[in-house]
């Protein structure tokens with residue numbers, strides 16, 4: 274008996290806004306070709322056929338077409354994953370009809386209600402397949418529990434289902450004829466996550482224990498995107514994993530489908546068949562020169578690029594694209610070195626007296642930096658302004674001469690503006706002029722210059 278195990282297609286997924294449809298088309302064609310070559314007796318898809326509960330019609334068509342092509346090779350059992358809609362699965366099941374080679378399992382069923390599938394294999398053996406689609410923590414399992422038990426621990430609730438399916442697998446089991454398979458969309462504690470799974474559905478509340486799962490020839494699991502054997506050595510089985518690198522948590526992961534050749538009553542080692550279709554993800558962090566060296570290895574990929582430059586470089590995106598002509602640039606981030614001041618060794622503000630305001634600003638520029646302009650220019654401007662405030666002198670920056678003349682009644686508004694008559698704008702806005710202040714004690718008004726943004730609060734008499 275030969276079984277082909279696929280999982281977590283996530284049709285409709287985009288990565289950083291880039292649709293993966295062409296990658297899915299490539300990898301689905303590859304999977305169909307593998308099925309046609311290997312001629313399995315049964316094909317199991319362990320869930321997350323689609324990325325969202327309401328996929329686009331084009332993605333539904335893409336999924337149904339691929340399943341039909343697989344169904345032309347062997348019966349296909351598709352489990353509903355946490356990203357899939359059970360209602361959509363019911364609808365698809367209704368449309369294809371009971372005679373179709375494609376079986377959509379929308380929710381967990383008791384053995385009496387069809388939870389165990391019996392599928393004949395070419396070598397005369399029979400596949401007994403117990404399927405466990407994703408169980409939501411907040412939905413009651415019809416047929417397995419009632420209102421008094423369904424709010425119990427998730428792992429205990431899933432255990433009840435697993436036990437019922439185990440009993441169903443064993444009932445009338447013939448070790449000389451039957452191959453028992455367990456298939457589930459389930460998070461098993463200890464599995465290594467890719468980071469692209471839906472976080473809330475791989476949390477500890479959703480982790481279940483392998484000891485509860487019936488002894489079978491092979492356990493086909495979906496839900497975790499990193500291809501891997503089931504943790505521990507309790508059960509012979511794997512997470513087939515997603516067929517594409519869906520997100521950067523899956524960077525460098527080798528994707529695959531799993532082929533299992535089992536004989537009745539025996540467990541069988543799973544064989545990985547690598548998938549090469551679809552563009553891989555690629556991440557780069559370095560200088561443009563370093564990119565030029567490494568670019569040849571990138572090829573057709575979806576790239577996340579961080580470039581370290583000396584100073585803001587116009588046209589950087591084009592320069593990166595020139596070096597990666599076949600890549601789709603998902604994001605290019607520039608980190609110019611001059612947006613931060615060099616950190617000063619020993620500039621510890623822990624104990625000593627409170628540092629001066631320019632020292633605090635210097636530390637800020639060393640730690641956080643600026644957004645647009647070189648940090649040393651910002652620091653110089655800040656120092657100039659600070660000196661001007663302290664010495665109560667007007668300050669004039671050369672840049673001010675490049676500004677258009679301000680609109681005032683004396684120069685007749687915009688039409689009469691003349692170059693060279695600009696007022697010292699920055700100085701005017703510096704509030705060096707005295708301000709009217711109300712005395713905190715006697716309530717009288719007095720004029721005072723504003724120093725460092727902190728005006729006096731008491732008049733001369735009350736001071």
Ligand SMILES: [Mn+2]
Nearest residue numbers: 281321470496
């Ligand atoms: Mn998934």
